[in-house]
Amino acid sequence: MGINIPITKPYLGEEEKQLISKVIDSGWVSQGPKVAEFEKMFAEYVGAKYAIATTSCTTALHSALSVSGMGHGDEIIVPSLSFIATANSVVHCGATPVFVEIDPETCNINPDKIESAITKKTKAIMPVHQMGLPAEIDSIREIANRHGLKVIEDAACAIASEYKGKRIGGHGNIACFSFHPRKMITTGEGGMITTDDCNIAERLRRFRHHGMSISDIERHKADKVIIESYPEIGYNYRMTDIQGAMGIAQLKKLPFILERRRQIAGFYNKALSEIRHIRVPKIPDHIYHNYQSYWIEILVSSPVSRDAIMERLLDKGIATRRGIMAIHMERCYSKYRVFLPETERITKSTVILPLYPSMSDEEQRYVVQRIKEVLQ
Numbered sequence: 001m002g003i004n005i006p007i008t009k010p011y012l013g014e015e016e017k018q019l020i021s022k023v024i025d026s027g028w029v030s031q032g033p034k035v036a037e038f039e040k041m042f043a044e045y046v047g048a049k050y051a052i053a054t055t056s057c058t059t060a061l062h063s064a065l066s067v068s069g070m071g072h073g074d075e076i077i078v079p080s081l082s083f084i085a086t087a088n089s090v091v092h093c094g095a096t097p098v099f100v101e102i103d104p105e106t107c108n109i110n111p112d113k114i115e116s117a118i119t120k121k122t123k124a125i126m127p128v129h130q131m132g133l134p135a136e137i138d139s140i141r142e143i144a145n146r147h148g149l150k151v152i153e154d155a156a157c158a159i160a161s162e163y164k165g166k167r168i169g170g171h172g173n174i175a176c177f178s179f180h181p182r183k184m185i186t187t188g189e190g191g192m193i194t195t196d197d198c199n200i201a202e203r204l205r206r207f208r209h210h211g212m213s214i215s216d217i218e219r220h221k222a223d224k225v226i227i228e229s230y231p232e233i234g235y236n237y238r239m240t241d242i243q244g245a246m247g248i249a250q251l252k253k254l255p256f257i258l259e260r261r262r263q264i265a266g267f268y269n270k271a272l273s274e275i276r277h278i279r280v281p282k283i284p285d286h287i288y289h290n291y292q293s294y295w296i297e298i299l300v301s302s303p304v305s306r307d308a309i310m311e312r313l314l315d316k317g318i319a320t321r322r323g324i325m326a327i328h329m330e331r332c333y334s335k336y337r338v339f340l341p342e343t344e345r346i347t348k349s350t351v352i353l354p355l356y357p358s359m360s361d362e363e364q365r366y367v368v369q370r371i372k373e374v375l376q
């Protein structure tokens with residue numbers, strides 16, 4: 001058969017190798033000047049005052065929730081239709097996730113369903129920009145302001161996406177991003193938190209560095225002995241300079257990556273909307289989508305089940321993934337009994353298709369053609 005189309009392929013090359021090898025030559029491979037440079041570039045790119053790098057988006061979320069004061073007895077509103085790390089990060093800081101229904105059009109938390117989930121214990125709303133498509137931040141913030149709640153964005157997939165003309169991360173809330181290889185840009189593993197609040201930024205820097213009062217780089221540069229102190233308990237959530245260098249190279253490629261993803265999604269949108277039994281994503285006018293993931297819904301009219309379609313595509317050399325999981329349906333969250341019919345329908349009926357910057361026209365046509373055959 002000879003064709004093998006993966007779900008994604010990170011866009012890496014010589015630029016990453018060169019920057020990484022310079023870091024190795026420098027001898028400073030733990031967190032240092034390259035992470036600081038990457039943070040500065042990232043903050044400028046999204047339009048936030050500060051960016052703080054971490055080891056993953058999961059640890060970014062844990063840090064953001066913790067320094068925002070979330071802990072035992074607190075409730076945090078999240079969508080269930082998300083990767084499990086969204087809810088895990090809430091549990092990691094001792095709080096309780098409260099799962100809220102999505103809008104099936106966008107697969108994002110439905111603002112109309114948030115208010116009825118707010119109790120005296122609610123402390124924050126954590127919208128997820130699912131698959132890169134921004135959630136309704138303005139309505140969510142309006143509800144949060146009315147009830148005195150914080151908004152912390154799970155922006156794992158949303159690097160370069162825009163809401164009402166402004167990039168995610170630049171809307172004044174704390175936002176957490178991922179650099180896992182399935183995301184827009186990668187550092188192998190890695191995360192970033194953006195904020196406009198200098199106090200929060202300072203506390204996040206300490207939190208990721210064992211709660212220590214001074215960073216390694218500050219101590220290294222000092223011309224006198226500095227004895228550090230530990231004003232609060234922290235973690236080791238430090239990104240390395242090897243990853244920082246990779247992030248810098250990746251960020252420079254982001255405009256190209258974004259353009260390619262949008263071109264390929266444009267092709268899918270057109271070609272797949274002509275096939276019966278499929279629903280393609282519909283993007284609201286005020287949203288600029290990065291297409292970090294491209295999903296389709298298999299309608300109930302389909303003669304073939306979602307799972308059988310995935311099996312048949314795999315037989316033809318095409319990797320797919322089930323749509324986003326529903327966290328409340330997993331065994332480890334079985335004590336959180338909620339009924340979310342739209343979430344349950346969407347998780348069972350959607351498929352994520354291959355999409356990566358180096359995907360050729362032939363590969364794109366091959367995917368569409370095979371889907372057409374399977375559904376006939």
Ligand SMILES: Cc1ncc(COP(=O)(O)O)c(C=O)c1O
Pocket residue numbers: 056057058059082083085086128130154156157177178179180190191
């Ligand atoms: C919505 C969402 N939140 C959080 C995460 C966790 O990101 P990381 O793998 O960087 O910890 C992911 C990763 O897939 C995600 O999709």
